[in-house]
Amino acid sequence: MSDAILSITGLSKTYASGFQALKKVDLEIRRGEIFALLGPNGAGKTTLISIVCGIVNASAGRVTVDGHDIAADYRAARSLIGLVPQELTTEAFETVWNTVSFSRGLFGKPADPAHIEKVLRDLSLWDKKDNAIRTLSGGMKRRLLIAKALSHEPQVLFLDEPTAGVDVTLRQGMWELVRKLRETGVTIILTTHYIDEAEEMADRIGVISKGEIILVEDKTELMRKLGKKQLTLQLAQPLEQIPAALSTHPLALAANGNELTYTYDTHSEHSGIAALLDDLDKAGISFKDLKTSQSSLEDIFVSLVREKEA
Ligand SMILES: Nc1ncnc2c1ncn2[C@@H]1O[C@H](COP(=O)(O)OP(=O)(O)OP(=O)(O)O)[C@@H](O)[C@H]1O
Ligand SMILES: [Mg+2]
Structure with a gap:
């Protein structure tokens, strides 16, 4: 068999x-x-x-x-x-x-x-x-x-x-x-x-x-692979760089220092968001708005099929 x-x-x-x-x-x-x-x-x-x-x-x-x-x-x-x-x-x-x-x-x-x-x-x-x-x-x-x-x-x-x-x-x-x-x-x-x-x-x-x-x-x-989610924070004040106090978090600075993006795995037990927000607060960084986005199976499917057709 x-x-x-x-x-x-x-x-x-x-x-x-x-x-x-x-x-x-x-x-x-x-x-x-x-x-x-x-x-x-x-x-x-x-x-x-x-x-x-x-x-x-x-x-x-x-x-x-x-x-x-x-x-x-x-x-x-x-x-x-x-x-x-x-x-x-x-x-x-x-x-x-x-x-x-x-x-x-x-x-x-x-x-x-x-x-x-x-x-x-x-x-x-x-x-x-x-x-x-x-x-x-x-x-x-x-x-x-x-x-x-x-x-x-x-x-x-x-x-x-x-x-x-x-x-x-x-x-x-x-x-x-x-x-x-x-x-x-x-x-x-x-x-x-x-x-x-x-x-x-x-x-x-x-x-x-x-x-x-x-x-x-x-x-x-x-x-x-696809189940990555991103949390984007629109900062109240632009940052020049990511403060050392936040170095343990997977962060990226974008939009001329006005946005912080945090990438996390939707399937892990802890997103780490609570700790991140806590550390942001401690570092005195405040934000005006936040949004999350996720790539879905649908996204990959559509892009795969498009690639094929291109
Ligand atoms: N008997 C047939 N003679 C000629 N072409 C056929 C025949 N049966 C299917 N086709 C063609 O083969 C291709 C594949 O058809 P098929 O039915 O396998 O697709 P499918 O993936 O099952 O689509 P759907 O999601 O619509 O069910 C189509 O372009 C269809 O027009
Ligand atoms: Mg069919």
Whole structure:
């Protein structure tokens, strides 16, 4: 067993139209992680997922799922994967129970009503089990897609924009569900446009733009790099230099000595601001105004994608 449950190498896709949607993508997904794939519309997220799930053929490259090549060993690879697609499909007249049970059968797994019941209960669909799909609300249909994807107990779950157009409560519920799944050992790959979703959920984050992966990083590392916050103090009187009494604080003097900026880590327990203000007071330095600013995942994402487009 290798550390990577999903391994993608040199994956390219040129659609029949001649459009190149993926350009030599290399990506390894670690066993048991939640990986968020971020990227603007048309970046290639759905194409990537569709290839791994065998819905779209690759033009070049190789994909293995737990060692099984998706081309040479398709059935074994596919049976390990659950897919929650971006688009809702409609088997309008079938019931919830039958749809989810049938889905399990498609992967050659023996019927297991207890498992189907658990999935439906976990997704708060149990009381709708005998309902026809057309009678479900949009949010319920989305949960049904998840139930279908979980029907055959996959090791790897792809969620393509799971919370697009989903209300806030349901979104929280889905996040919780995804976390619970991860606790049972399922590896999760989700695509999203919502940075806060990636921030909230992911262990690692990948950014894709125009068919290329332009960044893959541990979320905490990314947040540490980006999670710097700045406190800017507008001084009542300009300073010529930072007084020695303040030398222990990470300060910079700017705007002709009229501004002091203090950089701190939002993730450390103590910002040091209280001590700074205390020392400023002792040094007799007063300020007229103050503001804080923070670089967010959104900032880096936007600048990365812009850089790519430039
Ligand atoms: N069947 C197809 N034929 C030709 N081009 C396609 C086809 N499917 C997708 N594309 C193109 O490939 C590019 C990537 O599409 P894809 O659906 O993978 O993007 P995405 O990252 O999932 O976008 P979104 O965030 O909007 O879902 C787009 O430019 C799209 O127009
Ligand atoms: Mg998509």
